[in-house]
Amino acid sequence: MEKQQTPFGFHKLIFILLILLSVSMSALGRDILSDIIELKIESHIASGGNFDSVTVELPNLTGKTLAKVIEYCKKHEESSEKTGELSEKWDGEFIGGVEVGMLMDLFLAGYELKIKGLNDLAASRIGGMMLGKTPEEIRVIFDIKEDPLCKKSKSPKEGERFARDNPWAFQ
Amino acid sequence: MSKLPPELIxxxxxxxxxxxxxxxxxxxxxxxxxxxxPGFVKLHLYRSIQSGSNLCLAVGDLLKTGRLLHSVSLHSLDALHIPIELKILNNAKVTVLGSCDGLCLLQGGPNDDDAVLFNPSTRKYRCLPATPIEYPKKCANYFLSFGFGYDLVNDDYKVLKTTEFRNKRDGWISTGAKVFSLKSNSWKTVQNFGGGCHPPYPNRQVWGVHVKGFLHSVMKLSTKPHGSPIAVLGFDLCDEKCSFVALPDFASTEKNLFERNVVEFGGCLCVLDVYGDFRTDVWVMKDYGVRESWSKVASVAPPAVEPYACVTPLVYSKCGREIMLNYDDKKLIWYDLERKTVRDAPVRGLHHLCPGEVYVESLVSLDGYGKVDGVKKQMEQDKSKEKKSRKR
Incomplete structure (x- = not known):
């Protein structure tokens, strides 16, 4: 059996934390987390492993991001229990209060953990941030270093052609 | 910061x-x-339609002589919009005849009887080739009408051009029809179009109503002035044949019916019945082709609107409690469905409103459909692939 190279300390801690949370936490959060854990354990057992050496590989998230994700799930469970509808205002403040790096991480987390609400919320926030931005500013946000259109293209004409395309979109 | 995988971008x-x-x-x-x-263009279009975002109103300019098309975002009516100058048109008057997937059909081009397909979002256009009109005997005048839609089966955009022929006493003789396919880039005559049905109101733009691959129009079965009820006909863009659309059981007696029209509203086919007491009933068919899915959305009547005012629904508000109406082609108003009250929806920089067409902003290209550009692009792509493989 292939042994996974996960560092013991931090991820294990998080894993234990997750199990504790999944027991105490709301249905929504519990579902997501236990789904992931169960799935991983099942596949582990199926591939011939035993319970003594279960290592769960979690999505590539920092503890800080995970805390935010859990905050989101908890709030949504609470509000859906109480009023039956989710607070748009809370969502706005939640997502509006994070910086770009964290926003991207939350978007990724929402995608990997299949939390559609969070995924949509982060995506529309990122989309909102991009409106009115120039290509140069977008490269900064998405950490796209080079500018292949101008630097790499052998013929300068090509770059010029791109610059001429759809000038009204730059107004 | 973690880099996002391509599917998330x-x-x-x-x-x-x-x-x-x-x-x-x-x-x-x-x-x-x-x-x-092309995959992304389709995804983007699908997303916009699903979420009801990126909706715009295309309004031609009848007053000025600048060949202008106003494209107003329905999500921000007060935002400044810059009208688009259409140099391709020979006539100053810009008329929007229909729209589908972000493409608008405009009247004009080299001749007034021609039409141009235009994507206001990318500003790309394509003039349709001219096609002669074959007049029947005793024809004294004719009226042109266009429709535009998408043939799902053949993945093709098609234009329907009908010509209503009338005699000296303005009586209807026959209706001729031709279909233009973007893929084949040619016109084809439709035989026995409409099966003897004729338009109930002379000289009016019909067939512009596109829903789910069908173009629609109101039709009468006989030539008697008060003979038959007004039916709704659907022209299938796939097999290019007309069929009747099943209508609901209109609760009120149709004797009092003054006028019946069809429009597209919120992606559904919508019947507008105007009655003698100036009331306009708005009926919507939620599931296309399902008779039971017809429901009355609103009944707009005085004092909310003036008598004789013509109202056409355009979009639902975000919360769904209001609908936007085109009021007599003069202004836009919001109609509250529960309270039955109206409020103005002023559009910045637009003092008049000729018939506007709601369209969804899209990247849908007019190239690649049977034109050289598509082939050229493919060749370019192949070339760049070759270069890459050589480098490896």
Whole structure:
């Protein structure tokens, strides 16, 4: 059996934390987390492993991001229990209060953990941030270093052609 | 910061308006080829339709002589919009005849009887080839009407051009019809169009109502002035045949019916019945082709609107409690469905409103459909692939 190279300390801690949370936490959060854990354990057992050496590989998230994700799930469970509808205002403040790096991480987390609400919320926030931005500013946000259109293209004409395309979109 | 995988970049981009996307084609080569790919164009269109975002109102300019098309975002009526100058048109008057998937059909081009397909979001256009009109005997005058839609089966955009022929006493003789296919880039005559049905109101733009691959029009079965009820006919863009659309059981007696029209509203077929007491009933068929899915959305009547005012629904508000109406082609109003009250929806920089057409902003290209440009692009792509493989 292939042994996974996960560092013991931090991820294990998080894993234990997750199990504790999944027991105490709301249905929504519990579902997501236990789904992931169960799935991983099942596949582990199926591939011939035993319970003594279960290592769960979690999505590539920092503890800080995970805390935010859990905050989101908890709030949504609470509000859906109480009023039956989710607070748009809370969502706005939640997502509006994070910086770009964290926003991207939350978007990724929402995608990997299949939390559609969070995924949509982060995506529309990122989309909102991009409106009115120039290509140069977008490269900064998405950490796209080079500018292949101008630097790499052998013929300068090509770059010029791109610059001429759809000038009204730059107004 | 973690770098996002390509599928997540696609996810974000598919939520953006077209203007931003055109700008972001310059971010990098991968972004550019992503935004230009047919798969992404379809995804973006689908997303916009699903979420009801990126909706615009295309309004021609009847007053000025500048060949202008106003494109107003329905989500921000007070935002400044710059009218688009259409140099391709020979006539100063710009008339929007229909729209589908972000493409608008405009009257004009080299001749007044011609039509141009135009995507206001990318500003790309394509003139349709001219096609002669074959007049029947005793024809004294004729009236042209256009419709535009998407043939799902053949993945083709098609234009229907009908000609209503009338005699000296303005009596209807016959209706001729031709269909233009974007893929084949040619016109084809439709035999026995409409099966003897004739338009109940002379000289009026019909067949512009596109829902789910069908173009619609109100029709009468006999030539008697008060003979038959007004039916709704659907022209199937796939097999190019007409059939009747099942209508609901209109509760009120049809004797009092003054006028019946069809429009597209919120992606559904919508019947507007105007009665003698100036009331306009708005009926919507939620599931296309399902008779039971017809329901009355609103009944707009005085004092909310003036008598004789003609109202046409355009969109639902975000919360769904109001609908936007085109009021007599003069202004836009919001109609509260519960309270039955109205309030103005002023549009910045637009003092008049001729018949406007709601369209969804899209990247849908007019090239690639049976034209050389598509082949050229493919060749370019193949070339670049070759270069890449050589490098490896």
């Amino acid at each position: 696609t996810d974000i981009l598919s939520r953006l308006p077209v203007k931003s996307l055109l700008r972001f084609r310059r971010v990098s080569k991968p972004w550019r080829s992503q935004i230009d790919s």
